[in-house]
């Protein structure tokens with residue numbers, strides 16, 4: 001058995017693994033990454049963030065073509081199949097793999113393709129896809145093995161019409177009717193994608209409100225627009241049985257309802273990828289969701305073993321995973337790059353897009369903070385009218401006495417970009433973080449960013 005010696009060995013090449021690998025390597029450590037998929041990039045690139053965002057982009061282009069009167073000169077509205085839009089996602093994935101692979105090569109990071117497990121706390125064994133066993137020794141190990149869809153035992157995922165968010169990328173046809181079970185971020189994003197392709201979607205929610213962590217007004221707006229696009233949202237429902245039939249699925253709900261569709265997409269929960277790691281060999285135990293507990297330095301209970309990304313649970317976002325991985329490596333190399341990632345913006349790529357940072361109205365009211373609201377509706381803004389993107393709103397919540405910005409909530413075109421302007425201002429020290437910035441600063445015109453100026457004036461006008 002071949003043995004290789006490293007300073008830091010990283011398990012997984014998603015955003016958490018990549019952030020960790022780059023930081024450790026730039027600090028002069030000898031680094032190896034073990035990846036059990038056949039290409040680099042992690043679940044993020046191959047199954048999660050990238051394919052879903054590329055699919056959504058194509059769907060939005062189709063919607064634009066079908067609704068913009070300009071395009072009627074060149075043809076009638078057209079519908080595209082799911083496999084058609086999947087092809088464009090595959091092109092993006094290939095480009096991402098190429099760029100990410102080059103980062104590792106440029107930073108002289110060794111890659112081992114195979115499944116990693118612990119022999120002891122300084123030894124990782126890699127069982128490669130062609131059956132070869134290799135052994136890597138490491139002073140430190142960072143676990144960045146991500147997560148996968150949770151699969152309850154009573155749902156038959158071998159049935160050809162029952163999918164989860166990984167296997168949906170193998171869907172070879174466009175269903176006429178689709179049941180999406182689970183109305184979290186992934187479920188609502190896929191509801192937007194499929195309804196944009198003209199599929200009738202039943203979105204089954206265990207709760208009484210969509211994405212209840214959002215500002216109520218934004219959550220209501222999302223429900224309105226999903227319904228407008230033919231998504232039937234069914235709140236407070238739980239499955240009793242998922243029955244796979246020939247060419248379809250019948251969902252039996254505990255409430256007594258039965259729903260029939262051509263396909264069923266399970267989007268209810270995820271589990272950490274820890275089962276193949278042989279954690280027992282290092283005295284570590286994952287929780288019931290397969291997640292590993294870490295401290296604010298991303299260190300596990302075993303002093304030289306760290307963990308980052310989806311495998312540690314919240315927030316389970318690629319955005320945070322990269323910073324967590326980078327921070328885990330920062331804590332190993334003891335430079336100033338370790339920070340505990342707890343202030344994460346929300347970016348939800350539904351149609352319309354949603355993004356927010358800071359507190360929402362419910363939280364501020366509960367905390368009895370005297371806040372005021374400033375709003376800008378996209379329908380009145382020049383850039384939105386030019387782009388034909390008039391659905392949306394920016395809402396700034398600010399302290400009515402100090403004018404400090406307490407929260408920024410946005411839905412509509414470019415929401416996930418727009419929110420970063422608010423985030424940057426909220427992070428300014430002292431009086432830099434007030435509404436005054438937006439009224440005393442000249443913005444490019446016409447832009448979507450101008451919404452901040454409009455919302456700031458609207459908010460100031462409410463003060464007395």
Ligand SMILES: Cc1cc2nc3c(=O)[nH]c(=O)nc-3n(C[C@H](O)[C@H](O)[C@H](O)COP(=O)(O)OP(=O)(O)OC[C@H]3O[C@@H](n4cnc5c(N)ncnc54)[C@H](O)[C@@H]3O)c2cc1C
Pocket residue numbers: 011012013014015016017034035036037041042043044045047048049050052053114115116117144145146147165186273276277308309310311316317318319320321347349
């Ligand atoms: C449909 C969907 C849409 C999403 N959209 C967004 C979004 O828009 N924005 C956002 O920020 N986040 C989004 N996410 C979440 C995001 O994809 C994850 O948070 C992110 O991928 C986590 O990164 P990671 O590095 O922890 O793990 P991953 O990206 O999952 O990478 C982990 C890698 O480790 C490998 N691995 C597992 N076990 C082993 C082992 N024993 N040995 C070697 N390798 C192993 C896995 O195969 C995988 O390649 C989405 C997720 C899904 C499912």
